[in-house]
Amino acid sequence: MLTQRQWLMAPLLAVAALLASGCEYVAPSDDIYEIGVARIGDELHVFAPLCDDERIASVEAIDNTAAAKESTFDRESTRFTYWKVAEPTDDRAARGWIVVGDDAGYQKVSVPAGSAMELPETLAVMFRINDPEAGHSVGGAFEVGRVPTYPAGTDPETVKYGYNLGAKNEERLTASEISDRSKCALDYYRS
Template structure:
């Protein structure tokens, strides 16, 4: 079953200092920590089994303050990226949206780690604190041996070593670990081809893009009928996702389009679609906490640019329609998911985007 996490757990200095009772409710299991070693600031963000660290952002104490540094997309998609991140170091990431400014992070700053679970779900863990409160250690100190500030107040009770922080992590069930591909099985040009397979932000002119650029994420080809590692589904590497939504979006029945693209190496993208296609036939299943039924394949004329395609539609427990278009070309997969008030509208949207998605895939 796909797990969808949308929990953001900020630790806000102002709330704590004001004695706000809501601040004390921030659960310890979502702690991350910051320490200074020499002139560099280090973030320790424990990675739970099956998860991956997909992005890190550093900026002002509130989300509207802008970023000092922002990087996403692990350079090595095959496993568990380093949990110790030097703030401002682009090396572990493929995409840097904001390069680090001079002079270190802001005096009053917020660090956010973004994780993905291999099923299209993500979670953010944030900490806001004063730079002056961060514990300092000599240059050359081992990041695995120092203690990290995990709360804004900065007294000894707020300092913890990596293993202590890890013990309080909110980890998923390690027995349901996603099947990731090894870096050596992937073509060197795959990241660029994934980027080119993404539709432009203006491709869906009847909805508004949620973010200006695609977001790095991880996912299998499709969640159809509970598809996942137990059925042999591989996580696509170098994944990117873009989302469009209608104004005043309602999560249960509102209009939404999600495009995902990723790369395969151990198998072809066509084989990934065939694996997902083999799950068709269930009466109902749950995806992201929502039940779906009446799942059926839809005939679609051959899409130019694709060497394998699959379109299927379904109805949610809220009577909304959802249609998923899967396209493959060599090692690259493109998926377009359309949610609408009813199934007919969802199918119309998926058909309308098929040619554009195929052209982007072939580009």
């Protein structure tokens, strides 16, 4: 049986390996927690679908390609970490509206964006949900270069996010459409 760490990293590492090899990643969306990603101006926005009773406790963005090359990836290490924050003070961030690298909405900043490395080409973004009660991790990976781009100042609630980036069924969806297709984050952990 896979440990929680192996369960989380397996899909992320598989995406990285397939993207790096030029293959397209195909997986049933019911089995994989999918996030939406858009670049608004210079900011990389991630929409993580959550149910009403779920909140994000921490966010970590890592170089998914580099981590995939490790035979025994240690999640506790920040060796491949681009950005790591915890304890959102901003309600929007806690509800899944993440601006990668924006430390302002968090009480704890373990790794400021870009302090350990440049923004990688393939980024995995992992979320710890509902700590300390029933906490667990979900996340997704994507190629930064495939993210749809919008002008600075565009409202994140009005854009169409890249969804299933790198898959044959890649789409552009609003946050509402992503939420409609998603189960609760807790359900992905239990699946």
